[in-house]
Structure formats: structure tokens, C-alpha cells
Amino acid sequence: MTTLADVARQAGVSPATVSRIVSGSSKAVSDELRERVLKVVEELQYVPNAHAQLLARSDRTTVGVIVHDVSDPYFAEITRGLQRVASERGRLVIICNSYRDPERELAYVELLRAQQAEAIILAGSGYLDPAFTKTLTAQLAAFTATGGRVTVVGRHELVGDAVLPANEEGGHLIASAVFDAGHRHVGVLASPAGLTTTADRLAGFRRAAKERRRTIPTRRIHYASFDRDGGAAATVALLDADPQLTALIAMNDTMATGALAVLRERGISVPGDISVVGFDDMPIARDLTPSLTTVRLPLVDIGARAITLALEDPHRTPRREMAPVELVMRESLGPPPTTRAPKKV
Amino acid sequence: MTTLADVARQAGVSPATVSRIVSGSSKAVSDELRERVLKVVEELQYVPNAHAQLLARSDRTTVGVIVHDVSDPYFAEITRGLQRVASERGRLVIICNSYRDPERELAYVELLRAQQAEAIILAGSGYLDPAFTKTLTAQLAAFTATGGRVTVVGRHELVGDAVLPANEEGGHLIASAVFDAGHRHVGVLASPAGLTTTADRLAGFRRAAKERRRTIPTRRIHYASFDRDGGAAATVALLDADPQLTALIAMNDTMATGALAVLRERGISVPGDISVVGFDDMPIARDLTPSLTTVRLPLVDIGARAITLALEDPHRTPRREMAPVELVMRESLGPPPTTRAPKKV
DNA sequence: GTAGTCTAGGAAAGGGCTTTCCTGATACGC
DNA sequence: GCGTATCAGGAAAGCCCTTTCCTAGACTAC
Numbered sequence: 064m065t066t067l068a069d070v071a072r073q074a075g076v077s078p079a080t081v082s083r084i085v086s087g088s089s090k091a092v093s094d095e096l097r098e099r100v101l102k103v104v105e106e107l108q109y110v111p112n113a114h115a116q117l118l119a120r121s122d123r124t125t126v127g128v129i130v131h132d133v134s135d136p137y138f139a140e141i142t143r144g145l146q147r148v149a150s151e152r153g154r155l156v157i158i159c160n161s162y163r164d165p166e167r168e169l170a171y172v173e174l175l176r177a178q179q180a181e182a183i184i185l186a187g188s189g190y191l192d193p194a195f196t197k198t199l200t201a202q203l204a205a206f207t208a209t210g211g212r213v214t215v216v217g218r219h220e221l222v223g224d225a226v227l228p229a230n231e232e233g234g235h236l237i238a239s240a241v242f243d244a245g246h247r248h249v250g251v252l253a254s255p256a257g258l259t260t261t262a263d264r265l266a267g268f269r270r271a272a273k274e275r276r277r278t279i280p281t282r283r284i285h286y287a288s289f290d291r292d293g294g295a296a297a298t299v300a301l302l303d304a305d306p307q308l309t310a311l312i313a314m315n316d317t318m319a320t321g322a323l324a325v326l327r328e329r330g331i332s333v334p335g336d337i338s339v340v341g342f343d344d345m346p347i348a349r350d351l352t353p354s355l356t357t358v359r360l361p362l363v364d365i366g367a368r369a370i371t372l373a374l375e376d377p378h379r380t381p382r383r384e385m386a387p388v389e390l391v392m393r394e395s396l397g398p399p400p401t402t403r404a405p406k407k408v
Numbered sequence: 409m410t411t412l413a414d415v416a417r418q419a420g421v422s423p424a425t426v427s428r429i430v431s432g433s434s435k436a437v438s439d440e441l442r443e444r445v446l447k448v449v450e451e452l453q454y455v456p457n458a459h460a461q462l463l464a465r466s467d468r469t470t471v472g473v474i475v476h477d478v479s480d481p482y483f484a485e486i487t488r489g490l491q492r493v494a495s496e497r498g499r500l501v502i503i504c505n506s507y508r509d510p511e512r513e514l515a516y517v518e519l520l521r522a523q524q525a526e527a528i529i530l531a532g533s534g535y536l537d538p539a540f541t542k543t544l545t546a547q548l549a550a551f552t553a554t555g556g557r558v559t560v561v562g563r564h565e566l567v568g569d570a571v572l573p574a575n576e577e578g579g580h581l582i583a584s585a586v587f588d589a590g591h592r593h594v595g596v597l598a599s600p601a602g603l604t605t606t607a608d609r610l611a612g613f614r615r616a617a618k619e620r621r622r623t624i625p626t627r628r629i630h631y632a633s634f635d636r637d638g639g640a641a642a643t644v645a646l647l648d649a650d651p652q653l654t655a656l657i658a659m660n661d662t663m664a665t666g667a668l669a670v671l672r673e674r675g676i677s678v679p680g681d682i683s684v685v686g687f688d689d690m691p692i693a694r695d696l697t698p699s700l701t702t703v704r705l706p707l708v709d710i711g712a713r714a715i716t717l718a719l720e721d722p723h724r725t726p727r728r729e730m731a732p733v734e735l736v737m738r739e740s741l742g743p744p745p746t747t748r749a750p751k752k753v
Numbered sequence: 754g755t756a757g758t759c760t761a762g763g764a765a766a767g768g769g770c771t772t773t774c775c776t777g778a779t780a781c782g783c
Numbered sequence: 784g785c786g787t788a789t790c791a792g793g794a795a796a797g798c799c800c801t802t803t804c805c806t807a808g809a810c811t812a813c
Contacts, residue, residue, distance in 0.1 A: 064554045077763045082801060090802090093761065108550035113522035114459040115799035118768050133503070134484035143479045145503055150512075156521060158478070158503040160491055167495075174500060177458035205453035209409045291691070320695050327697070346636070350665050352672070352697030381797060422793045427771060435772090438791065460769035463798045593775055759810075766803085773796085780789075 065107045074103040085111055123181035123210075125155040125370065126370065129171050131163045131187045135290075136345045137315065137362065141186050141216060144366025150387045152374060154181065163187075165195045172202045182212035182373035186366070188260035189218035196220055214373045216365055217260060224372040225383045226365050230260055233358040233388035234267020237340050238312060240356070242275050245398045246310040246338065251279060254289040254314040254324060261286075264314055266392040289314070292323025302329075304317055309337055309399035316341035319355055323395070334397030346390050353394035361386055410452045419448040430456055468526035468555075470500040471715065474516050476508045476532045480635075481690045482660065482707065486531050486561060497719060499526065508532075510540045517547045527557035528719035531711070533605035534563035554599025557719045561710055562605060569717040570728045571710050575605055578703040578733035579612020582685050583657060585701070585735055587620050590743045591655040593682065595646040596624060597667060599634040599659040606631075609659055609687065615623035634659070639666025647674075650709055654682055661686035661693045664700055668740070679742030689736050698739035706731055 067085070071078040076096055083090050084100045099227075117123075126149055130138040149156045157175065161168040168185075175183050183206060190196065200221060203213050213223040217230070241249055251268060251363060254261045255349035265284070272279050285300045287293035294313055298321065301308060319341035326333050333339050333353055344359035365386045372382060394406060412430070416423040421441055428435050429445045431746065448454075453675075462468075471494055475483040487503060494501045506513040520528050528551060535541065545566060548558050558568040562575070586594060596613060601604045610629070617624050630645045632638035639658055643666065646653060658664035664686030671678050678684050678698055686693060689704035710731045717727060 064799095068799075078800080079763060079765095079802080080761090088799080088802085089801095091761070096762085108546070108553075110518055110550075112460045112463070112524065112799055113519070114524060116522075116801075117459045118457070118463055118770090119799075119801040120769070121801095122757090132488075133478050134481070134488045136479070139479035139484060143477075154505075155502075157500075173455055174458070177457045177461075179457065179459060198689075201453070207456075209670075291695070324695055337756090347665075347692055349634070350669055350696065366432045409769095412771095413769075423794095424768080424772080424793060425791090428792090431771080433771085436791070441792085457769055460798090461771075463768090463800090464770040464772085466771095466798070755813090757810100757812085759806085762806090762808105764803105764805080767801090768799105771796105771798085773794105776792090777795080778790085778792105781787080783785095 064204075065109045067109070067111065070100065070103050070107060070109050073107065074100045076100060085109075086116070094157060105222070117179060121179070123179050124153065124179060125157055126182045126373065127157045127159060127171070127175035127178070127180045127184060128184040129159045129168060129192060129393045130159055132160050134157055134318070136317070137343055138186060140345070140362035141366035142361035144368075145184065145370045146366075147363075148367045148370045148374075154370075154374070156297050161187075164349065165192070165199075169199060169202060172199065172206065176202070176206050176209075176211065180211065182214065182370070184214050184216070184220060184369050184373055185221070186216040186217070186369070188254075188258035189215075189220050191257050191259060191262065192262075204308060212377065214369050216369050219383075220259065224378075224381050226369045226372065226386055227383055228360050228386045229363065229388045230263035231267040231270070233342060233360070234264035235271045236388060236390050237342065237356075237358045237385070238268040238271035239274075240392070240396060241310050241312060241338065241340060242277065244310075244338065244396055247277070247399070248308045249279065249283065249312060250305065250308045251284040252294050252297040252301070252313040252318045253284050253286045253310055254293070254318070256286050258289075261314060266344065268312060272381045282313070283308070287316065291317050291321040291324070294318025295325045296321070298322040298325040303315075310396075311337060311339045313341050316345045316355060316357055318356070320347070320351060323351060323353075334395055336400055338396045338399070340396050348391075349393065351395075353364070355389050356396035358391045359389040359391045383396045410454045412454070412456065415445065415448050415454050418452065419445045421445060430454075431461070435634040462524060464466075466524070468524050469498065470502055470523060470525050471525070471527045471529065471718065472502045472504060472516070472520035472525045473529040473531060474504045474513060474520075477505050477730060479501055481662070481692070482688055483531060485690070485707035486711035486714070489708035489713075490715045491711075492531065492708075493712045493715045493719075499719070506532075507636045510535060510537070510544075514544060514547060515543065517551065521547070521551050521554075521556065525556065527559065527715070529559050529561070529714050529718055530563060530566070531561040531714065532563070533599075533603035534560075534565050535605060536602050536607065541632045556717045557722065559714050561714050564728075565604065566619055567726060569723075569726050571714045571717065571731055572728055573705050573710065573731045574733045575608035576612040576615070578687060579609035580616045581612070581733055581735050582687060582701075583613040583616035584619075585737070586655050586657060586683065586685060587616060587622065588739055589655075589683065591651045592622070592744070593650070594624065594628065594655045594657060595650065596629040596654045597639050597646070597656055597658040597663045598629050598631045599638070601631050601635075601662070606659060607660045612658060628653070632663070634663065636662050636666040636669070639663030640670045641666075643667040643670040655741075656682060656684045658684065659696065660688045661690040661700060661702055664702070664740075665692070665696060668696060668698075668700075675700060679740055681745055683741045683744070685741050693736075694738065701741035702736050704734040704736045
């Protein structure tokens with residue numbers, strides 16, 4: 064392990080001089096010494112120990128992002144936006160996967176505090192669990208108390224700056240589209256019940272139903288895991304329980320993908336027999352067959368805005384930016400098979 | 409910023425004692441003091457400064473992984489396998505996206521050296537660029553010289569332990585399947601020419617052709633970016649230049665997705681008019697319509713093995729493990745439309 | 754020629770933690 | 784009851800770097 068002292072000795076100068084040259088201090092150093100030192104640095108392949116540097120100067124340049132799983136396209140897109148801004152500003156991003164485990168999430172917050180991170184970005188749905196929320200809030204408060212910044216994507220139960228996907232509104236948008244296409248028997252492929260995202264999107268569905276004097280009965284909501292196989296399982300369960308369904312609303316595109324797979328397997332035509340809609344507008348949505356009608360969330364942009372908030376000077380009061388949603392009509396939503404008379408106006 | 413000294417003062421003990429309690433030293437401490445200290449730790453929300461710890465004890469517990477882009481499913485899967493093993497062994501993973509920029513890649517290697525990473529894992533195709541390879545090799549050598557470990561996934565031009573996807577063999581496998589289905593006019597949607605992965609997979613295609621006394625003419629190979637839009641662009645180019653093509657071999661599933669999109673748009677039936685095959689067997693491959701015939705690479709496992717190699721004791725000679733490939737027959741490959749007489753045996 | 758102003762470079766004090774070494778106290782053996 | 788082994792806890796050195804403060808020399812100005 065070559066140290067700064069080694070370089071100094073070899074070059075016949077003081078450690079202070081080497082430090083100034085290597086870390087680009089504002090203090091002037093003669094060209095002669097500079098050259099001599101750089102030559103030795105090259106020779107010894109010297110790289111300053113980042114930990115020692117951080118200890119000595121205590122400026123923070125790394126940003127931590129805690130997501131459920133980067134390999135999930137939802138978080139992958141957010142992370143991409145985040146990374147872009149981070150490298151523009153010379154920050155190193157540490158990506159942490161919590162795999163939706165509150166314990167691990169806490170562990171990562173602690174770890175990032177220990178790493179002297181400049182900011183922590185929490186992305187993904189929160190948990191409807193007051194005890195956990197309280198513990199997490201306390202940890203984050205300790206972090207911000209020492210100058211750390213926190214921003215969250217979603218998770219409106221936490222303090223701090225936030226970028227909030229308009230989940231309720233998106234739910235309302237997509238469910239309205241489904242109802243307005245004429246569907247009356249609508250099933251919901253729901254993500255796990257403990258997540259705020261689930262609650263919000265469902266609330267949007269319900270509002271759309273209520274506006275039309277409908278309801279979404281509990282038996283037509285099936286909770287499953289937030290992935291393709293969860294979507295498939297929920298589809299099977301709903302279909303078997305209620306064969307007259309003409310539309311399935313999935314809580315995200317991945318679950319919708321699972322639904323399409325099951326329907327194709329059973330020879331059920333989409334949208335001929337049953338319509339399917341998703342949420343998020345992940346890149347793959349347009350390449351499915353039929354292409355997926357969904358609600359677009361500007362994920363890359365959300366990530367970029369989250370980190371931008373985190374790196375700006377803090378406001379006195381936490382800021383909350385809404386991320387707009389947008390209906391994306393594609394092929395997977397159509398009218399129900401038995402075409403009823405259009406709604407009376 | 410609460411420090412260990414603060415805790416010590418508040419609890420009325422020496423810093424040494426606090427350190428022993430907080431970091432779980434082997435040295436015994438009385439229950440009374442332990443309790444007193446932990447209470448203060450809780451009160452002050454103390455978290456030890458990781459940089460100071462690493463400086464003082466100099467054991468390394470973080471592993472860096474440099475990939476082209478985690479949001480690409482190929483790397484997402486590898487990273488997932490890697491993360492799993494890493495957290496089992498109590499390591500923190502730092503994910504770095506190089507976005508296929510050699511400069512940035514070097515910068516990240518340097519950064520990870522500075523962070524005192526325990527191991528660096530480089531995943532993804534190498535560059536066919538001797539000058540760059542030399543510089544990178546030098547950097548990595550400096551890292552290993554100070555006890556760091558390096559393993560690579562792919563990139564056989566670099567030293568160190570390696571997990572090598574059988575790209576050539578996979579190329580041979582899939583191209584053989586295409587030729588054996590009876591296709592004679594085959595186009596290749598190729599990833600960028602400077603990557604070793606491209607070269608290897610193409611070599612496999614060519615070997616399969618040669619065994620059948622065929623060739624793949626250069627005009628039927630179109631190089632494009634390694635993503636969906638690249639695949640789409642290459643498809644357009646090949647189709648326009650050579651309308652009699654009956655099969656397209658894509659260098660990965662993402663490019664194949666782009667091809668399917670173009671073909672659907674043009675009303676060309678797959679595999680009725682044109683067959684399409686991919687590479688990698690990403691999760692989405694089975695959910696496309698038609699489902700994609702491809703070559704399966706055990707990506708999660710590759711990631712797990714890469715980090716396992718990195719955390720094991722080093723061998724005297726670098727180890728190279730091959731990752732097996734496996735043909736996955738699905739719907740997108742069929743016989744060419746004008747069914748010719750089957751090959752004479 | 755002397756006083757005063759710059760300048761480049763070095764000495765040394767941290768920064769927060771771990772760990773070796775040491776001390777003082779208790780327990781043990783005879 | 785004395786010497787020795789054992790143990791809990793503290794003092795202090797060290798990990799590698801940055802940065803403030805100082806010094807010595809080179810200039811300028813009169």
C-alpha cells in the first residue's frame with residue numbers, strides 16, 4: 064500500500080507538498096517540484112486513500128440511494144435519472160437494495176450515515192407500519208441533524224423533500240378509462256396490501272368507480288406480489304372466482320405482463336374477451352402483444368428531480384414536487400365483448 | 409456530529425471501552441458498563457464514522473462492481489446474483505455504471521482503489537482496444553498488488569479470475585438451430601463492433617455457417633447499438649437491403665425485441681414470414697409475442713460465481729470458469745416460408 | 754543597506770477510530 | 784498472608800491525509 068508519505072520520501076519533499084499537488088490545492092507549488100512528485104506518483108501508482116481524505120477534510124461527496132431492487136425496471140429507470148445528475152455533479156452513487164425488508168432498510172440508512180453520505184434518497188413505496196416508520200424517521204432525523212440531506216420518492220409518510228408520483232390520480236385516470244370503455248366487471252391485480260403505493264392507486268380506482276356510482280367489490284381485488292408472477296397468480300385467482308370479468312387493472316406493468324401470459328395460455332383474447340391495463344409505462348409496455356394501455360410515470364425524470372432536490376440548499380420547509388401522470392392508450396384496452404348500450408349522458 | 413469521544417465522556421468511560429462495546433471486540437467488558445454505554449449510544453444516536461474505522465483497522469468490506477448499466481436487464485440479473493452473495497457475507501456493494509465509456513471505467517477503478525475496496529468485479533464486454541486494455545490492466549495490477557481482488561465477467565483479455573459466458577458456443581448453438589430449421593438467408597443484428605462479446609458471438613454464428621458450407625456475408629451483418637432501438641434500426645436496414653431474408657439473429661434479446669416491433673409494424677408474421685432469435689434469455693423473452701427462441705445464460709448465477717471467486721482466497725493462477733449456455737426453443741423460430749426440401753443427411 | 758512584503762515549502766496539529774500495551778484490582782494457590 | 788495469575792479498563796500510539804501556521808529566502812522600496 065503506497066501512502067502519501069512514501070511518495071514524499073521518494074520525491075524528497077514534505078507530505079504537505081505532495082498533498083497539495085495530488086489533491087489540487089489552491090496553494091502554488093513550483094513546476095519543478097510538481098513534476099518530480101507527479102513522476103513518483105506515476106511510478107508508484109499512488110492513489111490517495113479516500114477514507115483518510117474524507118476523515119481529514121470532511122466534505123461529503125457520495126450519495127446513497129435505497130430502492131427495493133434495482134433490477135426492477137421501475138427502480139432501474141429512477142436510478143438511471145439519478146445517476147445521470149449525480150455524475151454531472153461529481154457525486155458517487157451507492158445503490159442499496161432493500162428487497163422490501165424494513166430491517167435491511169434501516170441497516171442501510173445506518174450504513175450510509177456511517178459512510179458520511181451527503182444525501183440519502185429513498186425510493187419506492189412506504190410501509191403502512193407506524194412503528195417502523197417511527198424508527199426510520201428517527202434515524203433519518205439523526206442523519207439530517209448532522210447536515211445530511213434526505214429526499215424520498217413516494218412515501219409521503221416521511222419527512223423531508225419529496226417527489227411524489229401522482230398515484231391516486233394515475234389510478235383514477237386508468238380506472239376511468241376502463242370504466243368509460245364500458246366495462247362493469249373489473250378485477251384488480253393488486254400489489255401487497257401493506258404498501259402506500261397500493262393504497263394510493265387503489266384509492267384512485269375507487270374514486271373513479273364512485274364517480275360512476277359503481278364500486279369495486281373486495282372479492283374482485285386480489286393482492287399478490289408486485290411482480291410478473293404475482294400478476295399471473297392474481298389473474299388465475301380472479302378469473303377462476305369470477306369468469307364474467309371483462310377487464311383487469313394491474314397495479315403495474317410487470318403484473319400486467321403476468322396477466323397477459325395467463326390469458327394467452329388460456330386462449331383468451333386481449334382486448335377481445337378481456338381488457339388489461341397496467342401502470343408505470345415501463346419500456347417493455349409498448350413491446351408486449353397487445354401493447355399495453357397504461358399510465359405513464361416519468362421515472363427517469365423523477366430520479367433526476369429527487370437527487371437535484373437533495374443537492375440543493377435545504378428549504379426551511381420540506382418541498383414536495385408532484386410527478387405528473389399521463390394516460391397512454393395502446394391496444395390492450397377495448398370495449399367489453401358483449402357490447403352494451405353506451406352509457407346515457 | 410456525535411463522535412465516539414462524546415459517547416465516552418457522557419458515559420464516563422474511556423474511548424477504548426466504547427469502541428470495544430460498539431464494534432464488538434473480543435475483549436470482555438462488564439455488563440454494567442456495556443449497558444451504560446449502549447444507553448448513551450441510543451440517546452445520542454451515535455453511529456461510528458465508517459471512514460475513521462476503515463482507516464484505523466484497515467479491513468476491507470466493500471466490493472465494487474463496474475457494469476455498463478444496471479438498468480440493462482443483462483447487468484441487472486448479474487448484479488442481483490452478486491448482491492445476494494455479498495449480503496450473505498456482510499459486504500457492501502458499490503454499483504458503478506460506466507455507460508460503456510472507457511474513461512469512466514478507469515475513473516471508477518481508481519475510485520474503488522481509493523475506497524479500499526476488497527474486490528472489483530468488472531462485468532460486461534471488453535473493448536477491442538489494446539491501448540486502453542493496457543492502461544486498465546496496469547490500474548488493476550496496482551489494485552491487486554495491494555491485496556485487492558479482481559474478477560471479470562466476460563472480457564477474457566484481462567488478467568484475474570474470470571467467469572466467462574460461453575459466447576462463441578452460444579452463438580454456434582443458436583445459429584445452428586436457425587440453419588437447421590432450413591434458413592438460408594439469415595441476417596445478423598449485431599452489437600457494436602468494438603466489443604469482445606460481439607466478436608465472440610459472431611464467431612459462433614460463423615462456425616455454425618461454415619460447418620454447413622455456408623457463409624454469413626458482411627452485407628447481412630448490421631452493427632447497431634446494443635439495445636432495443638439498435639435492434640429496430642438494424643432490422644430496418646437489413647430488411648430494406650435484402651427483402652428475401654427469412655431469419656434474423658439478434659445478439660441479445662433486447663435487440664430482438666426491437667426487431668419484433670419493426671416486423672409487427674410492417675405486418676410481417678413471425679415466425680411465418682421471418683424467424684427471429686435472441687441471446688441471453690432475459691426474463692421478458694418468454695412474455696414477448698411470439699415468445700423468443702434464444703440462448704440461455706445463467707446470469708444470476710454468473711454474478712454469484714463472480715463474487716464468490718473474488719471473496720475466496722486467491723489461487724496462484726487465475727481461474728476461469730465457463731458459464732454454460734443452453735438453447736431455449738420457443739415460438740419465434742420456425743421453418744422459412746417457402747419450405748424447401750429438408751437437408752439431405 | 755535596512756526594513757518590509759511576498760512566496761514556496763515544511764512542521765505539526767488534528768480528524769475519529771482501533772488496538773497494543775500497561776495498570777490496578779481481584780481471585781487463586783499454597 | 785504472600786506471590787502469582789487473571790481480568791477489566793484506560794492511556795496512547797497509529798491509520799493516512801489535509802490544512803493552518805511558520806519559517807526562510809527572495810524581492811521590492813526607499
